[in-house]
Amino acid sequence: MPSDRQSPPGRQSPPGGPSSPESSSGGPSSSGGPSSSDRLVAAARRLAARAGGLRFAAPVAHVYNPLDYAWAAHETYLRRFGEGRKRVVFLGMNPGPFGMMQTGVPFGEIPAVRDWMGIEAAVRPPAAQHPKRPILGFACRRSEVSGRRLWGWAAQRFGTADAFFSQCFVLNYCPLVFLEASGRNRTPEQLPAAESAALHEACDEHLREAIAATAPQWAIGIGGFAMRRLRQVLGDSGPVRIGQVLHPSPASPAANRGWSEAVDRSLAELGVFG
DSSP, X not given: OOOOOOSOGGGOOOSOXXXXXXXXXXXXXXXXXXXXXXXXXXXXXXXXXXXXXXXXXXTEEEEEOHHHHTHHHXXXXXXXXXXXXXSEEEXXXXXXXXXXXXXXXXXOOHHIIIIISOOOOOOOOOSSOOTTSOOOGGGOOOOOHHHHHHHHHXXXXXXXXXXXXXXXXXXXXXXXXXXXXTSOEEOGGGSOHHHHHHHHHHHHHHHHHHHHHHOOSEEEEESHHHHHHHHHHHOSSSSSEEEEEOOOOTTOHHHHTTHHHHHHHHHHHHTTTO
């Protein structure tokens, strides 16, 4: 099934050009090479093109690629918060319907992205949309519960977005959204082996590049799928320590009983924040 693609991100001129505040952290590093945010942007462009070129069969009916139609906000996120070495990189699975699918920012609960991170950008909806899952961008009124929990925890623990991102960064493993004809979400781990192999190849390469750019001490999978991909890509004997926290999905009874407290316990047991 063809994915709903428009022009590649590299052909757009979103906010965050060389003279704008969003790009002020870009440019050469002290060593003379590209900065970490520049490396993240370049890696995301490659992922957008590679993943956007893949095809998926039924029961997948629609494929959304927010690294295409919401590239402006995604690039702003990478440039504003992706600079410098991070202590922790948190990895999610793929975009949620009222989060990154709308905003282009991982776990992109709109009030958190707009008000806490200070990011708001134009979103160009793809031409072919599922009638039950329209792309409304920052005008979407629905709440992404997983994102509300994640960014609410970050705000409670660190205060400002700048304080959180000075130590941490958040990525999704897969940039694509898979929707069945009913509008039901289909996760990457539900794809058949032939389709997931090609997808993993693109996403694994992006993950390697993102980890190399941010050079974290810890890579934390948000849920089991993300942790397994981290172990597959990074191994257990490398310089980056791997762990897992509970996914904040409302479909998880454990998350509904107190996700923030569960995450704090997990991170303390791992020794992530010393």
